[in-house]
Amino acid sequence: LHQSALENSDHDTIEGEEGAGLLGQSLLLELWQSREEMSRLDDLLGQLNSMFEIEQEIIRRIDSFDAEQSSAMNEYRKVREMADQVNQLASGPDLALVSCVKETRERLSTLGNRFWDRLHHLLGNFVLRVCRRNPIGEFGNTRGTQNMNWTEYERIINAAMDLEHVEVLENAVLASSWSKTILDTVSYEALRCFASALLDPPGRSTSRYDLDLVQLSMELIGDSGDQAKLRQTCHNLVTIRFDFEAEEFYFPRVYQGLCDRLQHIIQSAKAFSEFHQENCVSRNNDANDEDVARLAALSQALNGAMEPIWDQCEKILVLCLDEYLHFSGKRDLFSRPGENSKAEDINDSVWIQDLAGLESVFESTETFLSRRSWFLGEGNEGLTFLSMLDSKTSESQLFDRYSQICHAHLRAVHVQAMTATGRSLSKDSWVLGEVSSFDTNNNKQLARDGIDILTDSLDGVINKYEDLLAASRQESGLRAPPAGERWSLVAGKKESSVWKTLSKDMQYLVSNVDDGEMPRFVPQSISNGIAQWLSRLLLVADKLPLVCEEIAATLTNIFDLYIATVFRMCSGSLKNEKILVGLERPSPLKAVFEDGRRSPLTSMRPSSPAIFGGFGKDRRRQKNVRPEILLPPLREVDICAPLLKDEPTSFLLRIFLSRARENLHGIVNLDRVDSWLSDPAAEESDSVELICTFARTLEKRVAAAWSCISLACLGHLSISAISLRLEQKYGAHVKSNLESFERYINSVTNVTRELVEVLGQFASVKAIGGKNVVSSIMTVGTVWEECKLHEYPNDYVDNLCERCALLWGFVAASGKLPKAVLEHCWKQIAHAGYLSMLEGFARVPFCSTEGRALMALDLASFSAGIKRSALSERLEKQSLPSVAPSVSHIDGMRMVDTYVKVFYYPKDEIPKWIKENFRDYKLTQSMALATTAGASESVSEPHLQRLLNEVKELYQYAESTDES
Structure with a gap:
């Protein structure tokens, strides 16, 4: 521009020489002004260039700003200075009026952001x-x-x-x-x-x-x-x-x-x-x-x-x-080793790994949640899983998800435990074995006391699993759990009345053990089944306290399954089971009057007069004086139906089994158990081989019944030990979640002895052929009404004595039952004979005075036939060990003898006697007495019917009162 101005100036000079004047001076002034404007424009462009350069430098410095450098703050201040500088340039008088810089100024305003x-x-x-x-x-x-x-x-x-x-x-x-x-x-x-x-x-x-x-x-x-x-x-x-x-x-x-x-x-x-x-x-x-x-x-x-x-x-x-x-859900915690494996053989390595892992998860979560108060400060104490469990109102998703995982684990254990228990029960030989088989590594000399043996043996199983869990955690690279005490069930034993009852039962079970002999009082389904699952579930409760309440329900189901299965297996059917516990009563006999008709049994001959009426006194004969007696169907279970005097204990057993069946409904089909332990088919004559088969069945039923005492002891030991352990480890609120199972075990203890008595008695009645005994008594027929005295008892008595002796001989010779149980079994065999005779005598509708004397003779002959000397003699004839039971007193004879003698009472005294003693006899037996009291020539049909109704009402009122 400057060069152009000079060239123009030279041209103007030439022209000025030709025509100098005012116009030339004006042109010179314009040229000078144009040169000044160009100079200012040059400065403006320089400012724009400088502003752009500073902006780019600021952006570069901002984007590369690094606080790690020691000069970072100087760099920050430098950026701030450059920002101030560029802002001054942008807002200066030269650039303020430049419209094209507006966008630049807006961009510069965002450098702070x-x-x-x-x-x-x-x-x-x-x-x-x-x-x-x-x-x-x-x-x-x-x-x-x-x-x-x-x-x-x-x-x-x-x-x-x-x-x-x-x-x-x-x-x-x-x-x-x-x-x-x-x-x-x-x-x-x-x-x-x-x-x-x-x-x-x-x-x-x-x-x-x-x-x-x-x-x-x-x-x-x-x-x-x-x-x-x-x-x-x-x-x-x-x-x-x-x-x-x-x-x-x-x-x-x-x-x-x-x-x-x-x-x-x-x-x-x-x-x-x-x-x-x-x-x-x-x-x-x-x-x-x-x-x-x-x-x-x-x-x-x-x-x-x-x-x-x-x-x-x-x-x-x-x-x-x-x-x-x-x-x-894709993990199977348990598996069978092979198709040919035993019922109790379970591969639980995956379960051990799973439980060890879930325990580690619990510990890790508890440790993490415990940091909340440290992290958030005072007043923000966090809820750990244990405190959430105590509050029972937690809405924590973490608690909910972990609980779901624990419940899934427990559900798998529960299902497998129920399946394995049912399988082991179905395949159990019901031979009471040594409890030391719980723990093959426990070689120390165990005490005689059955409680101590159970304690030591179960301790060994649980501690074995504890070692496996610790090894699994170490193998997986998980942190080792906090050091804790070894399991000791003896620490949890309580000196309660329930515990004393159990201890007494166990001491009875293991009494009379020879030196060097190990007590035998558990079947395989407990030693290799229940004990293993009980140990596993106790460990789950110890490691996963969030599911303790559900574990109590699981244990209850397993125990219910065992006891309900044993009871159904020994009773043979749901109908028998209901009668044995008093849910149903045997059908009473009925007396029916019909004009001109008599029962087939009584229409053939006259009845001997009562002893108080004179032996030779004639009496008028009337029609319809003696009713037709309709006897209920003959079932062996009716012989063992509970008496009203046994109602307190029968009531507890009835409630227990009803609740167990209800809990197992939809889970277990107990009807399949009916055929597990059936009796051999009846034959025309009772051969020795057949009686031996009955003896084997009797052994199994008695062993199964007595095993429930060992089961109750295991349950009581377990709940006592785990409660103490949980209280020490987690607090009383966790222990309280197992209180339902503790109450359940107490109820098991309260019904166990009654269960043993009921099942043992029914097994004995079936073993002696109680139904056949009653049929034999009724088959005597006309002999009961003959008016002559008899010198010898009926043949069925000798057959019954022979059968009882053989049953004892076979059971004693097998050695499968502990001595104490064996002695008790004999008492129930003999008692079953008395009960069967009582049932048979009550089913004889009419009998002469001499016939009642024959009944007394039969009873005395049976009592003599089951004494030790008579037993030994019979056993020697059969080439069986002649070791007679040492039982000195057997209940039953007095009850039958009294019943027979009541028939001699005056007719008006029998109803009074029934009112005073009806709780000791069944309704059918009392009604038989009432029929005798009302079946005389001087008594009308309405009077007899009223008397029978009074007896029924007597029982009904007593039953309703006892129930309430």
Whole structure:
């Protein structure tokens, strides 16, 4: 431009020489002014260029700002100076009027926001580095143990505070934005912890998916902060670890690693909170009031972010549990070793691994939840699983998910326990064996006391499983559980009345044991079945206290299954079972009057007059004086129907079995048990071989019944021990969840002896052929009404004595029953004979006085035939061991003898006697007496019917009263 002006000036000079004047001077002035304007334009362009260069430099410095450098604050101030400089240029008089600079000025106004974002980006990176730094020292150390350069963080926060102070930033409040950045970063890192735990669990072994895992590892290393991408990575890792590698059972190891990482996360977040609290105190005197207020607001906002951070960590734990729940159903905790394996053979290695893992999960969760009060401060005490269990009102998703996993584990144990117990019951030979077989490694000399043997043996089983659980945790790379005392059931024994009753029963069971002989009082279904499952369930209660209440229900179901199965197996049918416990009563006899008709039994001959009416006195004969007697169907179970005097104990047994059947309804089909232990087919004559078969069946029924006492002892020992252990380990509120099973075991104890008596008596009646005995008595027929005295008893008595002797001989010779049980079995065999004779005598509708004398003779002959000397003589004839029972007194004879003698009473005295003694006899027997009292020539039909109704009402009223 300058050169052009000179050229023009030369041209003008030439022309001026030709025509100088005012016009030439005006042209010169215009040229000068144009030159000045061009000069100012040159300056303006220089300012624009400088402004653009400074802007780019500021952007470069902002984007490369690094708080780790010691000169970071100088760099920040330099940026601020450059920002002030460029703003001055943009707002100067030269550029202020330039319209094209408007966009530049708007861009320059956002440089503060750009720096603000950069500082938050640096904050996020610093938080990540703090979270990913390996922890040093014990939990609870924060900044000092992180070995982090907190000076860097101070530079970042100082720059941010200054920037907020000097810049007008859009929607930028330091306290809220700062805490949000920390919260978002920590939340992302918490999710990343899940991926890291899946990628590298403790004890990880070589995997066939290593290539996939390496690829996922590279994705995790190069993460870009994308939550969606991270969740996809977690999903892929979950599929590999929990689904494809389910047999490795990585879940507890992943969970343990996740809890450790999350504890480090909250420890890192706590470090920021503590830094700001200390910073507020240290700068309180140095900073101005405005800075102190901003620091306090920042500290408060960060404290407010701590609870969301905690909640986010809990959500990650819930996510882990949810993912495992999705795949956990694919694991079979138990398996059979092979098709030809025994009923009790169970491969439980997977269950041991599962329980050890769930115990580790429980411990890891409890440790993590216990950090809440430390993390959030006083007044924020967290609810651990145990405290949630105590409150029973927890809405925690973590508690809910873990409970679901524990319930699934328990459900698998429950189903397998019920299945295995039913299988072992169906295949049990019902031979009472030595309890030492519980624990093959227990070689020490056990005491004679059955309780001590049960205690030592069950201790051995449980401690064996404890060792297996510890070994499983060590093999899996899980932390070892806290050191605890070995199981000792003896510590839980209580000197209660229930316990004393059980102890007395057990001492009776194991009494009379020869030196060097081990007491035998449990069948295989207990030693190799119930005891094993009881031990497993006690361990589940000890390791997973959240399901103690459900474990009580599970144990109740298993015990119900055992007792209900034994009772049904020994009774033979539901009908028999109901009669034996008094739910149904035997059908009474009926007296029916019909004109001109008599019963076939009585129409053939006259009845002998009563002894008080004279032996030779004639009497008028009347029609319809003697009714037709309709006898109820003859069933052996009716012989053993409970008497009213036994109602207190029968009532307890009745309620117990009714509740057990109701609980097992839909789970177990007890009707299939009816044929498990059936009697041999009847033959025309009772051969020795047939009686031997009956003896074997009797042994099994008696052994099954007596085993319930051992079962009750096991239950009482177990509940006492586990209650004490849970109270010491977790607190009384956990122990209280097993109180329902403790009450149940008390009820088992209250009915066990009655159960043994009822089943043993019914087994004995079936063994002696009680139905045949009654039929034989009734088959005597006309002899009962003959008016002559007899010198010898009826033939059925000798047959009955012979059968009782053979039963004793076969049972004693087999040695399958303990001596105490054997003696008791003989008492019930003999008592069964008396009961059968009583039932038979009551079913003889009419009998002469001489016939009653014959009954007394039969009774006395039977009593003599079962004495020790008579037994020994009969056994010698059959070449059986002639060891007679040592029982000196057998109940039953007096009851039958009294009943026979009542028939001699005057007719008006019999009803009185019935009212006084009806509780000792069944309704059918009392009605037989009433029929005799009413069947005379002087008694009308309505009077007899009224007398029979009175007897019925007497029983009905007593039954209703006892029931209430």
